[in-house]
Structure formats: structure tokens, C-alpha cells
Amino acid sequence: MKKKGVEAAKEKPVIRPTDDQARLLAKGLVRTSRFGALAALEAGTGHPLASRVAVATDLDGTPVILTSMLSGHTAAILGTPSCSLLVGEPGKGDPLAHPRISLFCEAVRIGRDDPAHDRLRTRYLARHPKAELYVDFGDFSFFRLDLARASLNGGFGKAFDLTRQDLLSPVDDPERWAALEVSAVAHMNEDHREAIKLYAEVLCKAEEAKWRLACLDPEGLDLVAGDRVERLWFDELLEDPQDLRQVLVTLAQKARKA
Structure with missing residues (x-):
């Protein structure tokens, strides 16, 4: 029963x-x-x-x-x-x-x-x-x-x-990551606003807004627009912060194709 x-x-x-x-x-x-x-x-x-x-x-x-x-x-x-x-x-x-x-x-x-x-x-x-x-x-x-x-x-x-x-997320060299994060975030927000918009609205499927890149880490990036926050994950954990540039380029290309 x-x-x-x-x-x-x-x-x-x-x-x-x-x-x-x-x-x-x-x-x-x-x-x-x-x-x-x-x-x-x-x-x-x-x-x-x-x-x-x-x-x-x-x-x-x-x-x-x-x-x-x-x-x-x-x-x-x-x-x-x-x-x-x-x-x-x-x-x-x-x-x-x-x-x-x-x-x-x-x-x-x-x-x-x-x-x-x-x-x-x-x-x-x-x-x-x-x-x-x-x-x-x-x-x-x-x-x-x-x-x-x-x-x-x-x-x-x-x-x-x-x-x-x-x-x-394991981070072997936080200070090295932090230094690259500061320069990369500033560069993206100043010169690549279109890519940031694609990350948020295409890859994260977020609503249209004035998105900016807030933070980067070995597993992904945080996007913000006012009170809204979106998380975009990388395909794999990054061990070296120097790999960030190619990952960001690849994500933008992926979003444009989508």
C-alpha cells in the first residue's frame, strides 16, 4: 500500500x-x-x-x-x-x-x-x-x-x-589579479561599452540598460546597471589573469554571432 x-x-x-x-x-x-x-x-x-x-x-x-x-x-x-x-x-x-x-x-x-x-x-x-x-x-x-x-x-x-x-574560486596570486582587474575594468568601460552591452543583453539575456563592467575574477564577471546585477560565467576557471583579454574578446564574438 x-x-x-x-x-x-x-x-x-x-x-x-x-x-x-x-x-x-x-x-x-x-x-x-x-x-x-x-x-x-x-x-x-x-x-x-x-x-x-x-x-x-x-x-x-x-x-x-x-x-x-x-x-x-x-x-x-x-x-x-x-x-x-x-x-x-x-x-x-x-x-x-x-x-x-x-x-x-x-x-x-x-x-x-x-x-x-x-x-x-x-x-x-x-x-x-x-x-x-x-x-x-x-x-x-x-x-x-x-x-x-x-x-x-x-x-x-x-x-x-x-x-x-x-x-x-582558487586564486593563487590575488594582488596580480587585482592589478589586472583594475586596468581591464577601466579599459572595458571606457572603450568597449558595446561589448559590455552584448555580454549583458545577449549572453545574460538581461533587459536593455546602461550596463557597465563592475568586477572580474577567475570564474566570471559582474555586470551592473543601477540596482540590477548580472553574472556572466567563463567556460572554464582561469589560472592566469593574462588570459582575461582573450576570454573577453571571445565572449564578445560569441555574443555578436548570437
């Missing part, structure tokens, strides 16, 4: 095996997020504190936030670095039907003398240009939210557990 209801649901695995499609969805949610809900333990009380924060990513996909020392969530992650970040914007209809991911992290404050600071500043402002008004204020600091693991909900009945390795 066929089992129904609660009994049948108990026998069905809740967590699906992690595959490449789940990894790509998870990475895309993190890379394209403009904001997220940071969950931490309130300093002094230990009570759960949830706060909205603007989000960017480092080259390897690690989430990055910029916070004021006056904020309750800054005191929280300084006192207890273990925290979580929920990202994934709902669309039309039932918000629970849209993908989202909970990231389990350790918050690491990045000092202004840290070699990573300038790289994170550049990438953060590329995603949040209005933050230039306060990014250099003395009471603001960047935090990398170093990933431990994640819980992906791809919609009803689509749950996955992911590891750090599932979410991050």
Missing part, C-alpha cells in the same frame, strides 16, 4: 546530493547579491541580532561587508566573529519559492594597513559606488566573512549542504 502524508515525507531525503548545478546556483547568489541579512550575537546580551548589510565579494567569492563601529552588528561580530549571512533576493509571488543561501562565516576585520584592503575597497565601490561618500571615514571597516559551509535552498524541495570548497 502506497504511503502518504507525513510518513512518506519522513522517508524522502531532505538534503539533495550536491552537484555542479547547485554549486553554480550558490555561487551566483553570492556573487550577485547587493545586500544580505547578517545574523550575529549581540554584544553584551548574546541575543540573536539580524541586520541588513550591503554585500560585495573578494576575488575568490568570499563575501565582504563595510560597517561602522557605531553599528550594533559591528560590535556583535567583533565580540563573536562566528556569524551567518543570508542572501538571495525574492521576486514576484511567494518569497519562499525563490532561491536563497545561508552562509556560515567567521568575520575577519581588514585593517587599512592590510595588503587586501585596497583590493576590497576597489571591488566594494565597484558594486556600491555611493559608498565612496563614507568608505574612508575613520569609524568604518571592511570585514571578510570567511566561509566555513553553507545551506542552499533552491526553492521548495531543493535543499543542499555545501562546503567551503563548493563556494570559492
Whole structure:
């Protein structure tokens, strides 16, 4: 006799095996997020504190936030670095039907003398240009939210557990990548706006808008137009940043043919 209801649901695995499609969805949610809900333990009380924060990513996909020392969530992650970040914007209809991911992290404050600071500043402002008004204020600091693991909900009945390795892109020489990224992004936005438009509207199938290139990394590029963000993945992981130029040319040619 066929089992129904609660009994049948108990026998069905809740967590699906992690595959490449789940990894790509998870990475895309993190890379394209403009904001997220940071969950931490309130300093002094230990009570759960949830706060909205603007989000960017480092080259390897690690989430990055910029916070004021006056904020309750800054005191929280300084006192207890273990925290979580929920990202994934709902669309039309039932918000629970849209993908989202909970990231389990350790918050690491990045000092202004840290070699990573300038790289994170550049990438953060590329995603949040209005933050230039306060990014250099003395009471603001960047935090990398170093990933431990994640819980992906791809919609009803689509749950996955992911590891750090599932979410991050290996970057052997971040400073070399960062230097080339700055020059390549500036060059593309100044001299190749047509190619950027093709990336967004043909390859990503986005709506027509004034798209610009925000960031580059070994796995793809981020395109922005106002509040809209699109992620274009490369066909394969790039080990050498010098390969970027040919990849960008090839993508433009592909879009023109399409």
C-alpha cells in the first residue's frame, strides 16, 4: 500500500546530493547579491541580532561587508566573529519559492594597513559606488566573512549542504589579479561599452540598460546597471589573469554571432 502524508515525507531525503548545478546556483547568489541579512550575537546580551548589510565579494567569492563601529552588528561580530549571512533576493509571488543561501562565516576585520584592503575597497565601490561618500571615514571597516559551509535552498524541495570548497574560486596570486582587474575594468568601460552591452543583453539575456563592467575574477564577471546585477560565467576557471583579454574578446564574438 502506497504511503502518504507525513510518513512518506519522513522517508524522502531532505538534503539533495550536491552537484555542479547547485554549486553554480550558490555561487551566483553570492556573487550577485547587493545586500544580505547578517545574523550575529549581540554584544553584551548574546541575543540573536539580524541586520541588513550591503554585500560585495573578494576575488575568490568570499563575501565582504563595510560597517561602522557605531553599528550594533559591528560590535556583535567583533565580540563573536562566528556569524551567518543570508542572501538571495525574492521576486514576484511567494518569497519562499525563490532561491536563497545561508552562509556560515567567521568575520575577519581588514585593517587599512592590510595588503587586501585596497583590493576590497576597489571591488566594494565597484558594486556600491555611493559608498565612496563614507568608505574612508575613520569609524568604518571592511570585514571578510570567511566561509566555513553553507545551506542552499533552491526553492521548495531543493535543499543542499555545501562546503567551503563548493563556494570559492582558487586564486593563487590575488594582488596580480587585482592589478589586472583594475586596468581591464577601466579599459572595458571606457572603450568597449558595446561589448559590455552584448555580454549583458545577449549572453545574460538581461533587459536593455546602461550596463557597465563592475568586477572580474577567475570564474566570471559582474555586470551592473543601477540596482540590477548580472553574472556572466567563463567556460572554464582561469589560472592566469593574462588570459582575461582573450576570454573577453571571445565572449564578445560569441555574443555578436548570437
